Amino acid sequence: xxxxxxxxxxxxxxxxxxxxxxxxxxxxxxxxxxxxxxxxxxxxxxxxxxxxxxxxxxxxxxxxxxxxxxxxxxxxxxxxxxxxxxxxxxxxxxxxxxxxxxxxxxxxxxxxxxxxxxxxxxxxxxxxxxxxx
Amino acid sequence: xxxxxxxxxxxxxxxxxxxxxxxxxxxxxxxxxxxxxxxxxxxxxxxxxxxxxxxxxxxxxxxxxxxxxxxxxxxxxxxxxxxxxxxxxxxxxxxxxxxxxxxxxxxxxxxxxxxxxxxxxxxxxxxxxxxxx
DNA sequence: ACTAGGGCTTCCATCAACTGGAAGGTCAAC
DNA sequence: GTTGACCTTCCAGTTGATGGAAGCCCTAGT
Numbered sequence: 001x002x003x004x005x006x007x008x009x010x011x012x013x014x015x016x017x018x019x020x021x022x023x024x025x026x027x028x029x030x031x032x033x034x035x036x037x038x039x040x041x042x043x044x045x046x047x048x049x050x051x052x053x054x055x056x057x058x059x060x061x062x063x064x065x066x067x068x069x070x071x072x073x074x075x076x077x078x079x080x081x082x083x084x085x086x087x088x089x090x091x092x093x094x095x096x097x098x099x100x101x102x103x104x105x106x107x108x109x110x111x112x113x114x115x116x117x118x119x120x121x122x123x124x125x126x127x128x129x130x131x132x133x
Numbered sequence: 134x135x136x137x138x139x140x141x142x143x144x145x146x147x148x149x150x151x152x153x154x155x156x157x158x159x160x161x162x163x164x165x166x167x168x169x170x171x172x173x174x175x176x177x178x179x180x181x182x183x184x185x186x187x188x189x190x191x192x193x194x195x196x197x198x199x200x201x202x203x204x205x206x207x208x209x210x211x212x213x214x215x216x217x218x219x220x221x222x223x224x225x226x227x228x229x230x231x232x233x234x235x236x237x238x239x240x241x242x243x244x245x246x247x248x249x250x251x252x253x254x255x256x257x258x259x260x261x262x263x264x265x266x
Numbered sequence: 267a268c269t270a271g272g273g274c275t276t277c278c279a280t281c282a283a284c285t286g287g288a289a290g291g292t293c294a295a296c
Numbered sequence: 297g298t299t300g301a302c303c304t305t306c307c308a309g310t311t312g313a314t315g316g317a318a319g320c321c322c323t324a325g326t
Contacts, residue, residue, distance in 0.1 A: 002273075002274075003273085003274075004272095004273065004274085013313090013314080014273095014274090015313075015314060015315085016312085016313065016314085018275095018276095019312075019313060019314090023312090033274085033275095033320085033321060033322085034274080034275060034276095034320080034321085035273090035274060035275080035321085036274085036275090044259065047259075048258050048259050051257075051258050051261055052258050053312090054233075055233050055236060055237055055258075056230075056233050056237075058311080058312090059311075059312070065255065065258065068252075068255065069255045069258070069259060072250060073250055074250050074252070075247065075248045075249065075250065076244050076245055076246055076247060076248075076249060076250065076251055076252035076253075076254075076255075077246045077247055077248065079244065079252045079254050079255055080241060080244045080245075080246035080252070080254065081246070083237060083240060083241045083244070083254050084241055086237065087234065087237050087238060087241055090230055090233060090234045090237065091234065093230060094227060094230050094231065094234065097189075097223055097226060097227050097230070098227065100187075100188050100189050100223060101220065101223045101224065101227065103188060104188055104189075104216060104219065104220050104223065105220060107216060108213060108216045108217055108220055111209050111212065111213045111216070112209055112210075112213075113209055113210045113213035113214070114208065114209060114210055115208045115209075115210065116208065116209060117204075117205060117206055117207050117208065117209065118209060119201075119207070119209035119212045119213070121209075121212050121213065121216050122198065122201065122202045122209075122212055124184075125181050125184050125185050125188075125198065125202070126177065126180075126181050126202060128184055135302075135303075136302085136303075137301095137302065137303085146284090146285080147302095147303090148284075148285060148286080149283085149284065149285085151304095151305095152283075152284060152285090156283090166291085166292060166293085166303080166304095167291080167292085167303080167304060167305095168292085168302090168303055168304080169303085169304090186283090191282080191283090192282075192283070
């Protein structure tokens, strides 16, 4: 398979696949004309990568997951651990975003949003703490 | 004020402040020894930037907000609009993360997490759609 | 045989938003 | 006069790609 074929199969752009080769996530063969030649297993790996990334795993996580995926004797605990850590990061991020959202929603709500210059949003950004003289 | 002072006041690292100067967000003066000299207004701007960034506004948003902040005749509607757009982006992002979280939580829950190699997480990553031969 | 097109190759640059580090100038204190 | 903190610039690296240029390669059509 050439790169265009695995790109279509995996849903990843060819550019991304080349990048994944660069960073050592896949190691396609080369045919005599210099073209990358992907085996079935490479296509599987790329699809795996696409799905892991879609779940927000970092490239390094993906690298570990891929190694575990290829290791028939891995313990599921190792995988679960990576996933759980990622889950925690996601939870943390969600909480952070919700906090931001709440503050911002409050400001947006407080702002008249008309032609006048008075703007609680700017006022808040300008003076929240450390500036109360 | 030297950079260390505004850094302490604004809570931003000196590196970041230099970077903000690079990209034209602040324009401190220079004293004869080449050191940056920050006025009160610069310190205010940096604090403003710190808070805007903490709310997740992009640098370009910050640039616009800062311009509006400095424009005494701005219409609050302009500010509100930027904030509302940002709010939408946040909502979108939160929804996305929640979706990821749900999928991942499901997988983590399904995985025994023991010494055995069977792992529903890897199985799912490996075969979800496009692979049912 | 020639040409047009599409696909493939490499390499280099760019994005966001910093951050780290090296090499070196400056300043206040002891 | 020398330490040590603070300042300067510049270059590289981070994460995860993405865009583009220059240039092979291959197939189909004429």
